[in-house]
Amino acid sequence: MTASENTGPAEPAEPAEPAENNERGENNTANARVPLHERRRPWWHWGRLAGSRLRLAVIIGVAGAVVGALLGGAGVAWRAGAGPFADDRACWGAFGEDDVAALFDGKRDIKTSEVPITTDRIGSQGPSGTCRLASPRGRRITVQAHQLDAGFGGAGDRWADEFLSARLTPLGDGLLGMASDTRAWLAVPDGCIGRPSRLDVSGGPTVIDLETGWTVYDDDVDTKARDALARAVVKLVNHYMADEGCTGRIADPVGRMPEPPQFLVEKKDGMCGVKGLRLPSAYQHEGRHRPLLTRGEGPVRTCDRGVLFDHPGLRLMTIEDPRLAVLYDRLSHDGAKEPVRTGAHGEQDGYGFIRDDMGLFQAECQTGQVTFLVRADDGEHPDDIRALLPRYVAAEADRVGCGPLRVTLPAEG
Numbered sequence: 001m002t003a004s005e006n007t008g009p010a011e012p013a014e015p016a017e018p019a020e021n022n023e024r025g026e027n028n029t030a031n032a033r034v035p036l037h038e039r040r041r042p043w044w045h046w047g048r049l050a051g052s053r054l055r056l057a058v059i060i061g062v063a064g065a066v067v068g069a070l071l072g073g074a075g076v077a078w079r080a081g082a083g084p085f086a087d088d089r090a091c092w093g094a095f096g097e098d099d100v101a102a103l104f105d106g107k108r109d110i111k112t113s114e115v116p117i118t119t120d121r122i123g124s125q126g127p128s129g130t131c132r133l134a135s136p137r138g139r140r141i142t143v144q145a146h147q148l149d150a151g152f153g154g155a156g157d158r159w160a161d162e163f164l165s166a167r168l169t170p171l172g173d174g175l176l177g178m179a180s181d182t183r184a185w186l187a188v189p190d191g192c193i194g195r196p197s198r199l200d201v202s203g204g205p206t207v208i209d210l211e212t213g214w215t216v217y218d219d220d221v222d223t224k225a226r227d228a229l230a231r232a233v234v235k236l237v238n239h240y241m242a243d244e245g246c247t248g249r250i251a252d253p254v255g256r257m258p259e260p261p262q263f264l265v266e267k268k269d270g271m272c273g274v275k276g277l278r279l280p281s282a283y284q285h286e287g288r289h290r291p292l293l294t295r296g297e298g299p300v301r302t303c304d305r306g307v308l309f310d311h312p313g314l315r316l317m318t319i320e321d322p323r324l325a326v327l328y329d330r331l332s333h334d335g336a337k338e339p340v341r342t343g344a345h346g347e348q349d350g351y352g353f354i355r356d357d358m359g360l361f362q363a364e365c366q367t368g369q370v371t372f373l374v375r376a377d378d379g380e381h382p383d384d385i386r387a388l389l390p391r392y393v394a395a396e397a398d399r400v401g402c403g404p405l406r407v408t409l410p411a412e413g
Contacts, residue, residue, distance in 0.1 A: 091131035091143050092117055094239035095232070102228050104135050111136075117145045117240070126206050141212050143236065148204025150330050160327070162310045163209055164317065166291075167221065170298020171230060172256030176205065176323055178298065179257070181222040184229035185209035186237050187323065192246035204327050208236045217307040219292060221260035230254055258296030264303075266291060271388075272303035272316050274395045280384040289313065299324050301396075306377075315375045316388070318396045322368030329369065332362035340389070341408045354409055356382040359389030365402035372396055386412075 089096050090112040101108050110133055117129030126147025133141040148159065163185045168178035177186030187205040210229055234250050241248070264273060268284065271277040273293055283289050289305040299321035306313025319325040332351040340352035340361055352361030352372075357379035361372045372393045374385055390407040397403035 090114070090133065091236065092129065092145075092239065092243075094236045099232065099235060100133060103133065103141060103232055104139065107135060107137070109136060110134065126203065139212070141210055143208065143210050145206070145208045145236075145240065147206045148324075148327055150203050150327055161312065162211065162215075164300050164302055164319075165215070165307075165310070165312075166261055166294050166302040166304040167215060167217065167219075169226075169258050169260060169294070170296050170300075171234075171253040172258070172296065172298070173251070173253065175250065175253060176299050176321055177207075177233065177253075178300070179226050179230040179233065179253075180215070180260070181225035181229070182212045182215045183210070184226075184233040186233045186250075188237055188241065189248075189250075190323070191248070192241045193244055205323050208233060208240065210236075215307075215310050217292075217310075219260065219262045223260060226260065227254045227257075230257065261292050261295040263290040264293055274316075274392065277388065277391050277395060280381065280387065282381050282384060283314065311377060312375075313377050315373065316392055317371070317373040317375075318400065319371040319373075320367075320400050322370070325362065325369040325371040328360060328362055328371045328373070332360055332371075339410070342405055349405060352407070354386060354389060355379075356385065359385045361389070361393050361405075361407055363393075363397065363402055363405055365397075365400070367402075370397075370400060370402050 090100055090110075091114060097108060100110050100112070104110055112131065112133050114131040115129050117127050119125075119127045127145055128147070129145045131143040133143070163178065163183055165180070165183070168180040168183055171177040171179060171186065175186060176189075178184070185207050186209075187207045190205075193206065210233055212229075230253050234253055238249050266272070266279060268279050269276060271279040271283075272291055283305065291303050291305040292307075293303045294301050299319065301318045301320070303316040304312040304314075319328070332353070340354055340359070342349040342361070342363075350361055350363035352359070357376050359374040363370045363372065372389075374388045374392055376385060386409060390409065393405050393407045394403065397405040
């Protein structure tokens with residue numbers, strides 16, 4: 001067959017489109033080979049750029065891969081230390097990549113999310129914010145900035161249960177803060193912005209705290225993990241103060257911290273290491289309710305026993321720092337109808353109460369307020385509470401230089 005036989009008759013060509021209708025100014029010869037509906041599209045239209053469905057599919061696929069890579073890189077760049085977001089920092093800018101890795105045993109694939117630290121319009125509730133760090137292996141660390149609530153009755157006592165636990169040790173050097181291998185907290189110094197608002201003069205201090213989940217309650221505290229949390233909370237407070245324009249920095253506390261506490265071997269007349277304080281019969285069972293006592297000088301001396309999910313079955317606690325003792329000021333006045341009294345001739349050295357599950361006395365000492373607390377979680381041994389509170393207040397007041405304090409209990413019933 002000849003070439004002319006294979007070609008066949010030619011179809012008539014469409015009239016050439018005037019040059020002024022061609023946005024790119026192509027010649028009429030080129031336009032004759034492009035359908036009219038495509039020649040009327042702008043030069044940047046996807047149909048003109050692609051030219052065919054196959055080429056369009058390739059372009060879309062490549063574009064999607066590039067966008068996905070950029071978005072994925074943005075999400076992990078601060079962990080990998082590369083890319084345009086390499087200088088991103090976690091937890092309000094306080095933590096760099098190395099700081100986060102130190103909290104997760106050197107792991108760097110940690111995700112972070114946060115709510116910025118803000119203050120309500122009138123400033124009556126203090127600053128608040130939250131940061132969460134999460135490892136793909138399941139470990140979580142939650143960081144909070146908040147003003148401690150002075151209404152510490154009932155559910156509000158959860159913070160005290162966890163962060164004033166005997167398992168924590170003081171940071172030392174006069175700092176209002178403590179740390180263990182699962183908890184750490186530090187108050188913003190009063191010289192900066194740590195004091196409550198004038199509208200809330202009975203409020204507690206502004207603190208930043210970290211928690212890693214439930215505590216396994218024993219006396220085997222991982223000092224490496226404890227030191228990492230202590231350094232982290234100091235770094236957080238230092239960064240917060242710098243953001244607020246405060247001068248000065250808090251030094252690394254690790255070298256000043258005492259060794260972690262250990263379970264006590266008690267004598268019947270030396271409960272929680274307090275000489276003359278008799279151990280109630282309900283807690284004399286061998287091997288049960290072993291007590292743990294705060295070690296080292298600090299804002300709080302706590303003795304806990306029978307702890308379950310961070311809640312102690314029985315707690316004896318002395319809060320020596322007035323900045324923290326204020327948390328129980330409101331409760332000391334309103335905790336019960338029948339108040340505990342001290343002093344002679346109508347004079348009052350403080351306020352308190354006694355009830356089936358708790359005895360509390362808030363003393364006015366030379367150094368300010370001091371709180372003495374005896375609390376059981378079940379309310380099944382009210383006689384033990386009545387027997388313990390007066391002796392505990394008297395002994396602890398002498399120890400902290402606030403005595404003598406002799407508490408008078410209201411009549412039963």
